[in-house]
Amino acid sequence: MGETHVTAHEGRSATSPSPIVDEAAPEARRRNRALTRLRSLRSPRRPRLWFEILLIAVSYWLYSLVRNAVPEQKAAALANADWIWSAEQSIGLAFEETVNHAVNSVTWLIVSMNYYYATLHFIVTIGVLVWLYRSHPGRYAATRLVLFSTTAVALLGYYLYPLAPPRLMNGANFIDTVLVHETWGSMASGDFKNMSNQYAAMPSMHIGWSLWCGLTIFALAKAPWARILGLLYPMATLVVIVATANHFWLDAVGGMACLAFGYALSRAWYGSLPHRLPKWVPTGKSRLTGVRTARLPRPGPAADALAREDAPATADTPVREDAPATAVRHP
Template identity: 40%
Template structure:
């Protein structure tokens, strides 16, 4: 997808790029806090299953489509299910890192804004994981769904009883979807290409994948989108610099009549 860039801004009006080492430490630190924080929600298995039943009932009350309708699309053959599992396992984190790196190098002001939004979203998600542990639909017998990662591979999770690297009872909200949606929004805001709206395919594909693989409920994505909306609302977007405003004014200014130019040249 074409992410057309604008001319680099020079001078004091240009946004200074944050120190690289500080940003690496900050992003890694936030990620580790989140990963270790999720572990605090482990050990609430019974509550997680009760909440799963509640979410399933809420979705039926709201007449949301069954997750099985999406999964059935992936189960026509082993290939689609395997591709979906691979997407779930390999795209989420690298795509978000690549997004932040590109913004850091090309759009420093947008990078600071996006990092703050992602930090707010992730922090809110951690709180919800702690207060509302939730078993994913692949673990809910009433859902009647297939654990596609276990059947078709690849799988990023081990048995819940022995998996010490991840908390599988933290389905709501889905950061797979929340981060993907922020990546799309961030690139749409930071670029000017007419094709930039195609970045919305990333969260759309992610939504199909997380639901179709039975790793998340529809409501996990809805709650993630709501939290992201709040994070965007409370985080100030990047301001236009003086240099950018000057270029915009030049584009909007009416052209000088040709006869005035000729008269000036004669004088």
């Protein structure tokens, strides 16, 4: 039987051409590995606590450092403030001074707003990040990318468009509520003014961050009362920044524009808005990152076809480094 088997095998070899290894296979494997790494970076995953704490701390430190390192450009900042004030008056929406004086007449209210302005933008933002980490880990990275990219583009605004807040305008009748009521905690004026760039009012990150918090809570919270509070938070912040004479309402528009950029960048990278990404469900441990991941839904049939053609592997089934080349036979 052994001789018959050998003879049959030799007969087939004589009538069939030898397998030819596809020379493009190594290049295809390299391309697949690159796509695998990309998908691994884009896959929902449970974030690592130590890394997130370090990232947030370093990012906030860099944000404060860069913001305060921007040249103050006092003359340009005051000229820009005069232009914005004139523009608002020309369209009949220069209401900041009226709100500033009205709220300042109620001592308990304006003092509360001073403390609100000095603290809540940091406390609430960190609180939302912690909530995302615990309750929506698969959406955490995409939502965090929105926040970080919003803040990064704001730094560009501080450099390109120095702007004095209303309370520092020459010849205006705005009240610096922190100085008048001697409240603590704000880097905007008082004893802390020399530690902060006084002419970085455009865009308003109080609005950018509070709107990020509000939209995130509204999109992901289940309790109706929490969703309502999410919407009220940026609205209250807008009243506060105007009443304390720290911003024009147009600064808030700048903050919203920065946030829109952040959402656009996150959607371009992850293929979907953060709240539409799937919840994190462990499907395996990535060889590339060492963390458990979940697969993202593909955007549509065209992307499915492209993925099948170019990269059959996923982040959870990485390409084997030692995979044999595909054998190709001539017809």
